[in-house]
Amino acid sequence: MTDAPAIELEGISTRFGTNIVHEGLGLTIATGEMVSLVGGSGSGKTTLLRHIIGLTRPAAGRVLLFGEPLLDGDIREQRERRRRFGVLFQQGALFSALNVEQNIGFPLRELDIATEAEIRDLIAQKMGMVELEPEHALLMPAELSGGMVKRVALARSLVLEPELLLLDEPTAGLDPERSAGFIRLIRSLHERLHLTVVLVTHDIDTLVALSTKIAVLADRRIVSYAGLNDTLKVDHPFIQSFFGGEQGRRAMARHGEN
Amino acid sequence: MQPQREAIPRIETDGVRGGALRLTGDWTLRSLSPCIRRVRRMLNAADASRDWTLEGITRLDSFGATMLWRAWGRRWPERLAIRPEHRTIIDEIARSTAAPLPTPAPYDIADLLVVIGRAVFGFGNHALDFVRLIGQLCIDLLYLLRYPREWPLREVSANVFKVGVKAMPVAALVGFLIGVVLSYLSALQLQAFGADIFIVNILGLGIIRELGPVLVSILVAGRSGSAMTAQLGVMRVTEEIDALAAMGISRSLRLVLPKVIALSLAMPLLVLWTSGIALLGGMLSAWVQMDLSPGFFIETLPTVVPIANLYIGLAKGLVFGFLIALVACHFGLRVKPNTESLSTNTTASVVSSITIVILVDAVFAIATRSIGVPL
Numbered sequence: 001m002t003d004a005p006a007i008e009l010e011g012i013s014t015r016f017g018t019n020i021v022h023e024g025l026g027l028t029i030a031t032g033e034m035v036s037l038v039g040g041s042g043s044g045k046t047t048l049l050r051h052i053i054g055l056t057r058p059a060a061g062r063v064l065l066f067g068e069p070l071l072d073g074d075i076r077e078q079r080e081r082r083r084r085f086g087v088l089f090q091q092g093a094l095f096s097a098l099n100v101e102q103n104i105g106f107p108l109r110e111l112d113i114a115t116e117a118e119i120r121d122l123i124a125q126k127m128g129m130v131e132l133e134p135e136h137a138l139l140m141p142a143e144l145s146g147g148m149v150k151r152v153a154l155a156r157s158l159v160l161e162p163e164l165l166l167l168d169e170p171t172a173g174l175d176p177e178r179s180a181g182f183i184r185l186i187r188s189l190h191e192r193l194h195l196t197v198v199l200v201t202h203d204i205d206t207l208v209a210l211s212t213k214i215a216v217l218a219d220r221r222i223v224s225y226a227g228l229n230d231t232l233k234v235d236h237p238f239i240q241s242f243f244g245g246e247q248g249r250r251a252m253a254r255h256g257e258n
Numbered sequence: 259m260q261p262q263r264e265a266i267p268r269i270e271t272d273g274v275r276g277g278a279l280r281l282t283g284d285w286t287l288r289s290l291s292p293c294i295r296r297v298r299r300m301l302n303a304a305d306a307s308r309d310w311t312l313e314g315i316t317r318l319d320s321f322g323a324t325m326l327w328r329a330w331g332r333r334w335p336e337r338l339a340i341r342p343e344h345r346t347i348i349d350e351i352a353r354s355t356a357a358p359l360p361t362p363a364p365y366d367i368a369d370l371l372v373v374i375g376r377a378v379f380g381f382g383n384h385a386l387d388f389v390r391l392i393g394q395l396c397i398d399l400l401y402l403l404r405y406p407r408e409w410p411l412r413e414v415s416a417n418v419f420k421v422g423v424k425a426m427p428v429a430a431l432v433g434f435l436i437g438v439v440l441s442y443l444s445a446l447q448l449q450a451f452g453a454d455i456f457i458v459n460i461l462g463l464g465i466i467r468e469l470g471p472v473l474v475s476i477l478v479a480g481r482s483g484s485a486m487t488a489q490l491g492v493m494r495v496t497e498e499i500d501a502l503a504a505m506g507i508s509r510s511l512r513l514v515l516p517k518v519i520a521l522s523l524a525m526p527l528l529v530l531w532t533s534g535i536a537l538l539g540g541m542l543s544a545w546v547q548m549d550l551s552p553g554f555f556i557e558t559l560p561t562v563v564p565i566a567n568l569y570i571g572l573a574k575g576l577v578f579g580f581l582i583a584l585v586a587c588h589f590g591l592r593v594k595p596n597t598e599s600l601s602t603n604t605t606a607s608v609v610s611s612i613t614i615v616i617l618v619d620a621v622f623a624i625a626t627r628s629i630g631v632p633l
Contacts, residue, residue: 083288084288095597096595096596096597096598097596097597097598101359111287111291113287113290113291113294114321114324117328118321118324118325118328120355120358120359121324121327121328121351121354121355122320122321122324123359124354124355124357124358124359125320125324125350125351125354125355126320127354127359128350128353128354129350129354134357134358134359134360135360137359137360138360138362140596141596142594142595142596160287161286161287161288161319161320161321193319
């Protein structure tokens, strides 16, 4: 185990045509944190997440995961590095041709280390972890509800025992009760597996309930990276409107009660 | 990155047969991966009846836990020393694997019957759907006759451009090469009999009546038919078709009809274009190969190939275009929201439209056997 931060972003700049999304953005996330990335629509949250995953490359700047650039070295080394993080995409991104069991087991079968019996054990354990019943194993993604899709996708992202979990809008599209259940699930996983979690979210309830730190993306850079209480003290128009709105105040009140 | 030295998973024995086993290091997926064979060998040699000391394990994840649980024969060893946090991990594996995951039922003879039955009913279902689509198009046409302002003219025009104009270069290239090849091969045979000038008859009849329409149909089925199926399929996946229906806009009127009309219009023109280019290729080849002057070729063509052949070729183009678009839309609307269904339906669309075109071409050949053939 190295002590390098889970994620280091240095001087990230991103452009889409003439539209500048990030400019000289920097952020360092220590291991074990549970970080919410917030920002207005079109502020480049998902783009930043895609830089971290290595799906896109910034026009300038460096992305380091566990102290190493993601795209260094040969294909095997890159793959090794990618296995250290799991990603939950916004729509789940389940393989629609595979059933639930095959979806969850896919990364393990690709890795080709575990035996078939062990893989089935691990799938059963992951399904239990995300509160899916064993009889759901043979369902196809098209037969699942939105909440179940997210839980299957979460199980798949956890199956390689990642140290870092990246969640894109984990509670979007879930009803409040499902969303609260999903939040509890992620929090308990964070505590039990000692994961570093980075989530992109719009939902103040999710953010307040989950994060140990909040990174606010505005004006093309990270304007604040701190715990909830310190974030609230930052004098920035986006932060004031984001947390000061009706929904924000209600979420704070609920958080205060708990 | 290599795991550090103390993190390598190890199994140490006392050296005595049946003695205690001490497990140390990281028992995680990452650190087990490089030495999985060695660890498996040692675990296989061990059994649950020995003394297991797991207190030296620094990190344990569910993969390591599964390996141990399997090595123990899915029960706790009698003599086990383990940290409590690691015990909970193994305990979780034990609990979640108590009830095995369901497996799909294996195939047997009865399933064969089911497969055949499904295929038969599936075909019936397809036929029914196809007839329904044609019926819907007729209703749409009647509706448009009553409300002529609602003709989807812009869509038709856009589709004519997409399936017709944009297909011209590739159709020309294929047509030209086929004309050259056909002319060259026929010339070799004809020269042997001294029947050089019949090259005009062969090329004229063959290309205008038969080869032009079929060639273009196969090209268009592969090019535009597949595109139509995929487009409608993805629109179904992304619920765009439902959105149209929710706005009260008929999907057949706005999506299917323009495609069918556009392809029925564009195909005869494409046939004309391709046949013309193919004849040009044949003519040039005959000039080079047999010294048959283009002037003579052009002069002879109308006298040996009755004009009825051109009409048959154009009629074929229209019918084939209509069928290709209809088949493509039929399969496109049957796509279910998953990738597998999209690929199956696109394949089925192209294969069916080519097959149907060739079948209908045979029907044409029989129906028009006494028309346009000089005796």
